[in-house]
Amino acid sequence: MNLPPLKSLPVFEAVARLNSFSLAANELHITQSAVSHHIKGLEDYLGEQLFIRSGRKLELTVEGRQYLDNITGSLNQIARATENVRGITETKLRLAVYSSFAVYWLIPRLPKLKRQHPNLDLTIEMTFSEPELSDRIADCFITVENDKRGFEFDWFYTERLFPVCSQSFYQDLLSELGIDTTEELEALLKQQPEVLAKFPLITSYSMYERYAEDWRRWYLEQERALPEGINFHRFSHLMLAHEAAAHSLGIALVNDYMFNETTPEDGLVKLPCTIHNAQDSFYIAYKHSRRHEPALTQLRSWLRNELNELTLP
Structure with missing residues (x-):
């Protein structure tokens, strides 16, 4: 078996993770000189430079990043196997989730998770774009990606979009349309969904990477073209669109x-009209080799149990 200097691998992982020789030395309780010695020895053995050093700046080379990705999972497996033999159950887990999902759905439910699994030590890694599926990033992911070698993907839910506005905006909308009840509004929007275009509409870029594409697809689902002359308020992210609606800027x-x-703490009202079924489905992603780990099993089970609360009538 042709193995590299094994004592140098945890040193390399620590330097890459912390992006610092001195911080790695502190974490590993060795001198900075010893860290440099390990990295140089590993680079000599591999015949590749692992880091680019420019003054105080330290970066992984392409080869270094590839090597890190390949060994991180193995180092974690060795650590977990050792702890299992010693009778220690690992309860630490890193979950990478999209920012909007973390803020609006996950964080309000964390007290419930803590009550049900008090020993689970969960770290939330928030991402604003599609996270890289790697042990270096997290142990478990909520993602729209569903295909990568070595990973399992459990379907979580399929996204649906629907129009909302603030309570005060809703009352103004009813007054402007000359109707008094939600039932009347529902009947009107069923026949003439284009009447919403008379009011300011809030659009976000993040979902379809194009402004107004969310509303275009919503109208397309009702066999209508996007009306012309709409007063759009444009925001880069769905979180901002949500907050803009809560502050009566328009319909999002x-x-x-x-x-x-059931309990709309932000005061938003769901308009009685068509729900747009988005194409993206969300998945719980994790390494196939780690599927039986207790902490990961607990989190996956809890997330699936909470799934029912994502379903609206």
């Missing part, structure tokens, strides 16, 4: 996990 399209119809 939000999804299931951003809206609680």
